[in-house]
Amino acid sequence: MSFALFALALAAFSQAAGASPLSTESAAIASKLPVSDVRLVPTGINVTFETHGIKSDATVISSLFACNTLNCASCSTIPLPQMFQTCLPMESSVSVAVVQQLGEALPYGVFVGPAGCTSFAQLPEINTCFNVNNGPFTDYFLNE
DSSP states (O other), rough: OOHHHHHHHHHHHHHHHHHHEEOOHHHHHHSSOOOOEEEEEEOSOOOOOOOOOOOOTTOOOOOEEESSSSSGGEEEEEEEEESSSSOOEEEEEEEEEEEEETOOOOOOOOEEEEEEEEEEEOOSSSEEEEEEEEOOOEEEEEHH
């Protein structure tokens, strides 16, 4: 049991450390994304998340852009998918985007929120930059 907890903690830590600065190519992509706003929704402790609009083939590779400026101007990337149904830390962000360069939808929902995993906002579209209301956000969640 303690090994399983250690493995889970190690996996969560490695995901937080897995963010990397945008390459020049990714920065160019981020600068061209349309921009919208996203709002928090309180989740409670035992809520089952629903996915809306982000579905497709499970092999789709994408990235979560975690940005410390509005309009996705300065971001780090987190490769997706990661662990599902688990609250994971990310860089403190005031704008976020799920980028899938082929434009294919994802088979899971992507949610972001403040520390503590008590409320999240779902990112309803891929390849769109979302400025987060009530931010900054420091956690993300993937729902299968």
